[in-house]
Amino acid sequence: MGQFNQNWRFWPILLLAFVFAFSSPLLMLATPIYFLQQGLQIKFISLLSIALTITYSISPILLNKFSDKLGRRKSVIISMVGAACAQSIFYITLNPFAFLIERLIEGFILGFFFPNLIASISDAPNIDHPKYLARFNLSWSVAIVFGLLFGAIVLQFTDDLKFIFYISPIFLVANLFIAIILLRESISLNPRTQNNNPNFYTNKPENNQYSTTIIKYYIPVIVPLLFILYTSFAAGNGSLLYPIRSELLGFHPSSTYFVNIFAVASQSIAMYLATLLTLNKLKLLSIITLLVYPFLFIFFIANEIYYLFIILFLFSGFFYGILYGAASKLFITLNVLKKTSKFSGILESSVGLTYFISQLFLGFIADINIGLAYLSLSLSLMVLFFINLVFIRKFKEVERIL
Numbered sequence: 001m002g003q004f005n006q007n008w009r010f011w012p013i014l015l016l017a018f019v020f021a022f023s024s025p026l027l028m029l030a031t032p033i034y035f036l037q038q039g040l041q042i043k044f045i046s047l048l049s050i051a052l053t054i055t056y057s058i059s060p061i062l063l064n065k066f067s068d069k070l071g072r073r074k075s076v077i078i079s080m081v082g083a084a085c086a087q088s089i090f091y092i093t094l095n096p097f098a099f100l101i102e103r104l105i106e107g108f109i110l111g112f113f114f115p116n117l118i119a120s121i122s123d124a125p126n127i128d129h130p131k132y133l134a135r136f137n138l139s140w141s142v143a144i145v146f147g148l149l150f151g152a153i154v155l156q157f158t159d160d161l162k163f164i165f166y167i168s169p170i171f172l173v174a175n176l177f178i179a180i181i182l183l184r185e186s187i188s189l190n191p192r193t194q195n196n197n198p199n200f201y202t203n204k205p206e207n208n209q210y211s212t213t214i215i216k217y218y219i220p221v222i223v224p225l226l227f228i229l230y231t232s233f234a235a236g237n238g239s240l241l242y243p244i245r246s247e248l249l250g251f252h253p254s255s256t257y258f259v260n261i262f263a264v265a266s267q268s269i270a271m272y273l274a275t276l277l278t279l280n281k282l283k284l285l286s287i288i289t290l291l292v293y294p295f296l297f298i299f300f301i302a303n304e305i306y307y308l309f310i311i312l313f314l315f316s317g318f319f320y321g322i323l324y325g326a327a328s329k330l331f332i333t334l335n336v337l338k339k340t341s342k343f344s345g346i347l348e349s350s351v352g353l354t355y356f357i358s359q360l361f362l363g364f365i366a367d368i369n370i371g372l373a374y375l376s377l378s379l380s381l382m383v384l385f386f387i388n389l390v391f392i393r394k395f396k397e398v399e400r401i402l
Helices: 009-035 040-054 062-072 072-091 095-111 112-121 129-157 162-182 191-195 207-213 223-250 254-276 279-302 306-338 342-366 370-392
Strands: none
Touching: 009 040, 009 129, 009 162, 009 223, 009 254, 040 095, 040 223, 040 279, 040 342, 062 072, 062 112, 072 095, 072 112, 072 162, 072 306, 095 112, 112 129, 129 162, 129 254, 207 306, 223 254, 223 279, 223 342, 254 306, 279 306, 279 370, 306 342, 342 370
């Protein structure tokens, strides 16, 4: 009891993350295009697009205690069984109401998946946790790029988006077998015991040096939370507004997948850059990004040339990556500073909750006019910029924090 499992392996965790991240954008982008083709009102399409995040915004917190009792491996297996069973409804019907119920159920059961993959890394002692988490994030980003590329290629051969819905459960079943056959528990004791260990995040000399550095900073929790809210609004372009805009402009459905490939690629570079910057430089770059980002979406209203959309998505992805990378780094810094892991849970729940709120807001306005939705997005981000300025001033270097 309490001994590290020497059979623990990192690569199955990477594989699970890769397969899931590969399939996730396929369904995310197909949803608004398909239901718009079916004549559904945009405000209801936005609800269908965010249905999964409604329940996911609370499930990681609600299921946390069950995960501790069941263990990481069993929790991941349960999540894949539940999600695959829920998505099997696609083979029966794609009725909007049935789809909504399916996504709500899937979002809840996925509270067993992603948090436990991260926790299985955190539970493992005597490893370089930041390095492993960086590899995990890289695997996730690369998988999204390949998933989008796969979707774009597939839709070159068929205009029937039902195919995307039909193949989605297959990836979940594949992940189920990966979890059953390959996944191993990292540690047998309750993960909370390790999370409460003050040396958990600083068990290596270089990590101890990092802790000494960050303790000179005061970071209000509301700052990364506002960054997450900001990026949740901005994410509405790629997942909701642009798919609708491209359909209205008569672009091929595959175009939505192609432009998002460029966004995710530049986003990955920006997130990596954000991890390299000192907190003072990251603060300055974040303020500049917060100011410039809102004006980018004005061009999405005026532009009708597909290749210019690619350039716009490159910039959009880069700005998103800077802010999301900054938020992630600040939450991790708070974890180290406070010797806790609760801020990781706050990150997951805040992403789901703010995404739900922002996309529902944009969806209702897009139902009136897509141009008005883009204008509302720009104005919302500008308002959030000024709110951020109020609190980000308190994020500063101090003599000492006790």
